[in-house]
Amino acid sequence: MSVLICGGAGYIGSHNVRAFKAHGEDVIVIDNLYTGHKASLPEDVKFYEGDIRDGKILDKIFTENKIEAVVHFCAFSLVGESVEEPLKYFDNNVGGMISLLEAMQRNDVKKIIFSSSAATYGEPKKVPILETDPTNPTNPYGESKLIMEKMMKWVSRRYDIRYVSLRYFNVAGAWHDGSIGEDHRHETHLVPIILQVPLGKRPHVTVYGDDYPTKDGTCIRDYVHVEDLARAHILALEYLRNGGESNIFNLGSGDGYSVMEMINAARKATGQDIAVEIGARRAGDPAKLVADSNKAHEILKWQPEITRMEDIIASAWKWHKGHPNGYAD
Numbered sequence: 001m002s003v004l005i006c007g008g009a010g011y012i013g014s015h016n017v018r019a020f021k022a023h024g025e026d027v028i029v030i031d032n033l034y035t036g037h038k039a040s041l042p043e044d045v046k047f048y049e050g051d052i053r054d055g056k057i058l059d060k061i062f063t064e065n066k067i068e069a070v071v072h073f074c075a076f077s078l079v080g081e082s083v084e085e086p087l088k089y090f091d092n093n094v095g096g097m098i099s100l101l102e103a104m105q106r107n108d109v110k111k112i113i114f115s116s117s118a119a120t121y122g123e124p125k126k127v128p129i130l131e132t133d134p135t136n137p138t139n140p141y142g143e144s145k146l147i148m149e150k151m152m153k154w155v156s157r158r159y160d161i162r163y164v165s166l167r168y169f170n171v172a173g174a175w176h177d178g179s180i181g182e183d184h185r186h187e188t189h190l191v192p193i194i195l196q197v198p199l200g201k202r203p204h205v206t207v208y209g210d211d212y213p214t215k216d217g218t219c220i221r222d223y224v225h226v227e228d229l230a231r232a233h234i235l236a237l238e239y240l241r242n243g244g245e246s247n248i249f250n251l252g253s254g255d256g257y258s259v260m261e262m263i264n265a266a267r268k269a270t271g272q273d274i275a276v277e278i279g280a281r282r283a284g285d286p287a288k289l290v291a292d293s294n295k296a297h298e299i300l301k302w303q304p305e306i307t308r309m310e311d312i313i314a315s316a317w318k319w320h321k322g323h324p325n326g327y328a329d
């Protein structure tokens, strides 16, 4: 039996492909290569280029292979763009989930692991955030992920499909050998942006606001290494294999680091000074987002292993230094 990884050529998907293979799973990938990179895939992985909104290609995959479970990463994920083009997000993210669940139901596939987000919570009333805390997304991206979770809930009740939804906090880092990593055409994430300074691609990093009610005035986030994150997906599959019921888990380290602390960690990891400019706040940024990941620890037995920010950034640096132009190199 194989595991179908939808969106396996993207940043988080490609790290999961490696991790599942290293764990001995037979992996099949579908990706429309809209934001993903074929070069991120190992050569021996069976790859279908296509869009999960196309039920025909899903039926073809489910017919040509024996698929035990689906791991679903296909989504647009730019918060700002989602505010500008909400229907693009609902069409791709929600539409993709409808098509995928329909195909799973048609083809009798019963397990799905879903890439959800802390964006489902919106502005939290308290931190650390628990899975049972209110979900009030503040942008269409987060709303689309919440709708996708709710769709799985109702479909699982009707068709005996079981799901695990993993709500990621801030994912960073790269595969330990530096061979794959983050490469977005339009980069918005803090760690790759910081590293563009020592790469000579930007003169400084702009800190979006230093007047937040935090220890140094800059926003606090919960960063988790992409390899630790991938391990949680494997544990989620084992959990479903062992009969676990449908469930939702936060994935974060439980520790918060400020933007300035991340920049300082990057200075240590790269051995270079990184120039900083203080800019205005970015619309919609909560001051502090930190996960309570005890549920994942207790039930999935998951715990992040790479917890020093310097180590997370050093792994990203290894990838970026070796591939200053990403997969174009």
Ligand code: UFG
Residues within 6 Å of the ligand: 077, 079, 117, 118, 119, 120, 141, 142, 169, 170, 171, 188, 189, 190, 191, 193, 205, 206, 207, 208, 209, 219, 220, 221, 259, 282, 285, 289
């Ligand atoms: N930041 C800067 N300068 C930059 C880029 C980011 O100061 O050039 C700051 C942001 O203001 C924020 C922090 O760095 O305080 C992290 O920003 P990211 O854009 O890297 O990540 P976010 O916390 O905004 O986003 C993450 C996920 C999203 C998810 C969101 C909400 O990447 O997918 O959390 O949960 F939607």
